[in-house]
Amino acid sequence: MKPVIEVKNLFKTYNLGSTCVDVLKDINITINKGEFISIMGPSGSGKSTLLYIIGGLDKPTSGSIKINGNELSSMNDVEESEMRRRDIGFVFQFYNLIPNLNVEENILLPILLDRKKMKDYKEKLEDILGIVSLWERRHHTPRELSGGQQQRVAIARALINDPEIILADEPIGNLDSKTGIEVMELLRKINLERQRTIVQVTHSREAADYGNRIINVKDGRVS
């Protein structure tokens, strides 16, 4: 299997005034293409920080992260942003949609940022809207949608550029259990049918069970 994420000797330390807090200590992980990984751990264990560092949203104190074989630390802002647009799709606990853009526009954001033409993605958009079952709601703004629908928009946005990897931070943390199951089923479908690599951070055992591998993080270490 081809590794898509390789984390080696990763350390992350936060300086909080006069004290230093080691959030991640010597993390070594390899995630292969098509895997569905669940990172679990108690609050403050460092699991979300690990996810953000993998996605290039935060910098490690030391260590190496390779996405599709490319070293993250050697990338500048333009290369890193390009990687986030093309290789990674993010799904957040609080959906993080742009409130003044409608469903279609929110989904097409990575395309716009990639300087591509929206009209070239018409078919793909329709396809994805079908997958997340939001065709009827495509002209609505986020505040007109339920939590589950908003999270499905976030997932659709993560898919539009056909990224290799989807990183999800507590994707059902803000949803009721029924909606949570719907979202997890959707992620599983994407993993199985589209062969996307999914890495989710979760508190929920049920959600974690949707993955085919669980990584436990405790006190900044993989246990």
Next chain:
Amino acid sequence: MAIIFKFMIKNILEKKLRSIMIIFSILVSSALFFSTIAISKNLEEMYLKQISKYFGSAEIMISQNDNSPSPFFSPKGAEKYDDSMEYIVGALKGTGFYKNENQSVKLDIQGVDLDDMEKMNPIVLAEKENTYPFNGKKIIISKKTAEKYGLKVGTTMELDIEGTYNKYFICGIAEPTGYFLEYGKEVCAVVPRDSMEGIYGIKGNVNVLYLKTKNIAQKDFFLRELSSEYSRYQVRETLTNSERSTFVNRISTSFRLMTIVVLFISMFIIYTSFRVISMERMPVIGTFRSIGATKSMTNMVLTSESILYGIIGGSLGSISGIGILKVMVFFITPSWLKEANQYIDMQFNAIHIIGGFLVGLSMSVISSIIPIIIASKYPIKDVVLNKIEKNVSYKSNRIWVGLLLWVGALIIPIFIPSSIAIIANTICAVMVIVGIILIIPKLTNMTIVMLQELYGVLFGNEGILSAKNLRNNKNMINTISLLSIGLSAFLMINTFSVSLIEAIADSFGIMDFQIQVSVENADRSFESTLRSIDGVLDTYGAYEAYSVKIDGKDEEISIIYGAKSDKFMDFFDLDLEGKGEEIVKKLDQGRNIIISSTLKIMMDYEVGDVITLETEKGKENYEIIGFFSTIGQEAFISEKYLKSDMNVKFFSQIYIKSSSDVEGVVERIKDKNQKRFPEVYTVEEMKQDTLSSNKQIMSAMQFFSIIALIIGAIGIANNFIVSFMERKQSFAVFRSIGMEKRQVLKMILLESMSGGIIGGVIGVIGGISLLWILPYIMIGMGLPISINYEFGMYLLYILAGILIAVVSSISPGLKTSKLNIIQAIKYE
């Protein structure tokens, strides 16, 4: 209560920049309000200083007119009212000439008792020697005259007064105040009354009498009594209230208008800031409410904050207002007063200071009250759970109300009578501003739809995104509103200044000659002597009548010129719509009159209307046969009727067409007529004098408009900071899904540029709307002018709007592009 107060103080200190901005807005508004209400008093002082030099504190003046049997009259007729008068001062005025080297200097001489002068118009002596007893051949001259001709106290000067040569002992040199406040080339002197009696060969009589009543309420009564007592002399008020208020209103109304604009901008800044403040305080208010605080208690937290801002801003504003008043007084003081070191003492009182403070305080409370009321209406559960919707939706009827106000404000002035023009049209100007604010949200959204496509082509996808981000973006809408109002005010004042200056310059354009000469008793023989001077191409002896009342109207015609039909068209370039010759010929055919456009607009006259003039001969009807463009209240009638109806015997002026060497001709006229002491001015000189005094007042108004723009710019910068703070999470999302730092910056700059474009365009349209209303306000002030719309310049205003918006967004934009994505994304 102490805890709530502590909470409030902490809030204010926590957001220092915003607090400073709110306080600054209140400060500037209070200061401008203070200086605007105080300026009327200062203008009155200035007017009195200029005008009262001739009569001091006297209320009634009696002098000869054309019906008088003799220039001299006995003061006895007035002295019977001595008990009711504070003083009755008789004087003998005359003209004297002083020969200095090769130059003859004309002096306005007043023969008066010094004690009388002390009561009426005190003289401040800088130097004196044997001043008292003030009799015989003594003279007091001004410091300016003494310095100019090297005259010293204790020496003598030889004068020709009314044809009698005498040596006068200089017993005093006066400071430039009161009678000795000399305007331009004017030279004044005071000699003992007995000395003038000797020259005129009269005893006890005077040629001018000044009176001041003990009770001003009886002034009208005595005016009537004295008019019948001196029926063949002119008995008039020295200074009418309408003359005084016209002078004061002409200047102070413009300042008032600008202050309204500044107050509006400030109220808008405070209102928008308090919307943010009340939203920010929601979680804490929820906590207070959940532990038992009542709605009024939590409202008080916010209200006290606005009161505190009002107290600080209002107090500082009243103090700063004194500085602004000083600057304004300096600007509006005529240069000839400044040259005489006669600066106006600033006039303000406790009422002005308290007024400025109260405006600051009430503005802060009024502007914040709506956001506070809105905040208090949220259900306690939503407040506690912080489930308040932060986005503001704009009601669809806003645009219609706004449009109605805007269009209404443009139509109403057409139908407003000039008697209420100032107040009614000022309200219309305010309606335009309110209309703009109401229209902007919808207009912005509509413009964005158009911009989106264009931006896509010009700036790529970041352009499209920036346009989409502006939709219903309340901070950007506030920014656009501030920019529009500021630019509207700035454009209005600048265009108005240019238009006024051009109108003044144009008013000299009707004079198709280069030199104007006046001497006493100028007649045809004097005109012939002028014609013989080398370089004089042609002359026009002009009969003129001044301040002619229109029967049944409050207004009067300042100057009526006598038109000679044979030469009129050569000397006056009136725009008579191609019918010049025909109309001028018609002047001679009867009592016909051509009036200025100013009078036409003010009185709503049409060709064919008949106006009744109160002439020396009695009331005479004149038919209007045409109009000419000028900002003065002027008219032309036939020379024949001017001479007979107005009883004018001599030329008031002689106009001269000169060869190209105008200055040389002026010198030769002075040289050849030394004995007659002519006053010779070039038209260009007169034009420049008038322009420079008006430019000073315009500078003061521009100073106001710049303040409006500065406050607007500060508000804009604050809005960008607040906007980017509130959208931090959105920017973090953009970054998380692959937006580059430079893309973020590009998007932000494009957003602010769009705000600048929309604000600039609406500002220009708003400014043009205000300019449409302004002439109607000016009609109320008796100064109708037409506005020169400089469409080419408007592009510069739009560019200025873009520049202000883009520059204000650079710093918050750079900060935003470098934000910590994780912190911002988790911010909720």
